[in-house]
Amino acid sequence: MFQASVLVLNGDYEPLNVCTVRRAVSLVLMGKAEPLVFRSHRMTTTSGRLEVPSVVRLNQTIRRPLPTLRLTRHSVLARDRYTCQYCGAKSSDLTIDHVVPRRRGGPDTWDNLVACCRRCNLLKGDRTPQQARMRLLRQPSRPHYVPYISLPQYLRARCEPDWTPFLPRFEAFEEDLIPA
Numbered sequence: 412m413f414q415a416s417v418l419v420l421n422g423d424y425e426p427l428n429v430c431t432v433r434r435a436v437s438l439v440l441m442g443k444a445e446p447l448v449f450r451s452h453r454m455t456t457t458s459g460r461l462e463v464p465s466v467v468r469l470n471q472t473i474r475r476p477l478p479t480l481r482l483t484r485h486s487v488l489a490r491d492r493y494t495c496q497y498c499g500a501k502s503s504d505l506t507i508d509h510v511v512p513r514r515r516g517g518p519d520t521w522d523n524l525v526a527c528c529r530r531c532n533l534l535k536g537d538r539t540p541q542q543a544r545m546r547l548l549r550q551p552s553r554p555h556y557v558p559y560i561s562l563p564q565y566l567r568a569r570c571e572p573d574w575t576p577f578l579p580r581f582e583a584f585e586e587d588l589i590p591a
């Protein structure tokens with residue numbers, strides 16, 4: 412079976428999760444979800460061929476407490492769009508830099524952590540950007556939303572054309588999605 416993901420919506424159409432095709436098909440076959448959008452692929456089973464869903468909606472609304480956006484390495488990298496905040500290099504091999512170094516009292520907060528390439532991290536060293544004569548591309552800040560799906564999953568989901576109508580729009584991430 413090909414590798415694909417399926418967007419799972421809550422009963423009220425709010426994005427809840429991203430799961431495998433196998434899990435989504437089993438939810439549909441058990442009557443717990445209904446498919447809303449299908450992929451162009453079909454999968455063969457012992458009882459015939461099935462259309463592969465791209466988006467499914469649960470038949471019942473699951474009540475969940477509003478999640479908190481956790482400060483993790485992956486969340487910081489996703490917030491900064493996997494781009495070094497000093498030189499603008501895009502890479503999957505980035506480090507996390509403290510704008511105000513820990514040694515000088517810099518906390519582990521959204522406002523003090525940025526994605527940084529190894530070269531810039533070495534150039535900056537244990538100094539502030541002003542002392543190292545380096546400029547930040549964007550001032551770091553805490554994202555102003557709390558999605559049910561994680562920030563990295565949300566950004567990957569925004570690239571799926573079938574999923575876009577079901578995802579909330581956050582202006583902070585719209586500029587990267589507009590084709591040049």
